Amino acid sequence: MIAADTVRLPFPLLFSAVLFSAGVYGVLARRNAVLVLMSIELMLNAVNVNLVAFSAYLKDQLFTGQIFALFVITVAAAEVGIGLAIVILIYRNREMINVDEVNLLKW
């Protein structure tokens, strides 16, 4: 058994990087709009992990990282709400939510 009181810094960072990369892949490569939104959530959460990890590591007395993570969660929630509303409207008009086909601003 590995006995430790705290988790050493590299592990959460790595974990955050992997999550973020997965999120980036999802945003850039997914056709389904809902999946894109989910990927964005993933990215945001990865960032949260990163923030909290640093806050713990630096033994910040003000807990800046953790408080900022709360802000991020709130904003993520609001943003998803609006995002899903837009996706629903798109679905209502077009019967599909394939982001490739939402390209009216194409030249």
Added chain:
Amino acid sequence: MAVAWLIPAFPLVAFFLILFLGKRTPGGGAPIGIVAVAASLVVSVIILAQVASGHGPVEHSLSYFTIGGFHLEIGEYVDGLAAVMFVVVTLVSLCVQVYSTAYMHGDQRYTFFFAALSLFTGSMLNLVIADNLFQLLVGWELVGICSYLLIGHWWEEKENSSAAIKAFITTKTGDIPFLFGIFVLTFAAGTANMPEITAKALHGGLATGTLTVAALLLFGGAIGKSAQFPLHVWLPDAMAGPTPVSALIHAATMVAAGVYVVGRMFAVFAASGHALAFVGTIGSITMLIAALLALVQDDIKRVLAYSTISQLAYMVAALGLGPEGYTPGLFHLFTHAFFKALLFLASGSVIHVVHTNNMSEMGGLRKPMPVTFWAFIIGTVALAGVPPFAGFFSKDSILGAAYHSHHYAIWIVGLLTAFLTALYMTRAIFLTFSGEYRGQAHPHEAPRAMTWPMILLAFFSVTAGWLGLAHGSGFNQWVPFPGAAPEAFSFGLAAVSVAMALAGIALGSRLYAGYRERDPVLHMGALTALLVNKYFLDDLYLKGIVRPIQYGVSGVVNWTNQNILDGVVNGAAWLTRQLGAGVNGFDRAVVDGAVNEIGHGTGAAGGLLKRIQSGKVQQYAAVLFFVAAVGVLLALVFTRVR
């Protein structure tokens, strides 16, 4: 004599009055002209009386323009010659103007005719009164213009206008040497004033060579104006003008201007033997060839025209004798004016009645036209030189002067011409007045306005010669040349010249008393052909001078103008057009092309760049992320992380 300037002034003023007011006045302007010339006649007679009573020459002049040191003057110089000429010109002009009221009655340009007659009279009088050469030249040219206007009075007929042009151009050919003669003389003498030039010439102030050249040049003008060989060709054609014009201008006055000028400038001529010889030669040639030409004419006015040329040649030949011929020549000028004008007016009377100039259509007019007949007879015997009529005294004085100054050739030619003169005039009389009337009109006597001038002139044709009889008075006193001794009257010489005249009359009567269809003069073979064709001089002038200039020179000039001068202009225009097309091409292709290509290029670039905008949000996000990652990397690499 300060009133002498009125003499030309009256008719000149009348010219303007008739021109502007004539149509509106009763009589159509004729009374204005007649009154003016009558007034001039009165003044002329007064002046002549003053000269006759011994007054010397009077001169006044006024300088009106100065250039350099040279003064252009207008003035008067009144001596015996001028006084006599005043009377001649005004008297003949008066007779002609009165005559014209009947002759030109109903003419469409009646008023202008009288205006032109007044202008002519005024110009001729100005020529006579002139005291300097330039004023004389003004008068000289003006009478030329009036002659042109009056010959071409009925210009609707082409031959009349052609005759007017021929007259003008032929006299102009003489006017050019005349002008240069004036220049030579003015420069040599330093003045244009004629009495001063005369004084210088008489007292040796001018070189003989200069005087010869000046005299010959001035005589050129006289040859033209006085219709001497070779410039005599215009006078017969000038008969196309109305007969009063022929009487005034081409018999008595304008043609006399040439003789007058030689007389006025006689000091210049007398100083040069060569000039005198030339003058005499021209006179002799002309008098003979003209008399021969008068013999074969059918037109009665042409007979008189050639006769005028011949008589003028008498005067010219007389002047060519030198100082002895001065008074006789000018005396003949004086008498000739009267009887030649009379003859012309009489022939005009005939023409007016029978409506033709051709003697072949006349005949038998003695009974219906007695006054005209007797006028013609008197004129003829005066012209032929039968005493006691006017022509005898003047012609005899010329022949006498020729004989006594040993110019026997001129004397012989003069006698021969006297014979021919009598012959052709007798022929004219018989063809016109005797036998049966051969025409279509109804002959009757001319109206009073035409007969009274003839009677007046007939009176002078009879009496004017008597002024030359006495040596100390009359014409000889009025018009002398200094240093010329008047020669005594020689009965022998007079008898010879009268004999020639009578012989001519006799032969004429013999040949023409009874009219025959066959006119002898027209059957003289080669001589007739030569005379009828006027020695082929007209043809020579036309083909040799006029046509080459008209078609040749003018053609070349026209070609040069059209092809070279216009060619240059057109060529410049063509070049400009080509240049314009070139510039246009450049403008379209290069300038516009550049602008258009910039536009296209921008469009093409835009066309390429627009493809970036695919409308796919994921693509935008991908690019954004990628660039951001690269940027962070670069920042990490190039900045020390602290």
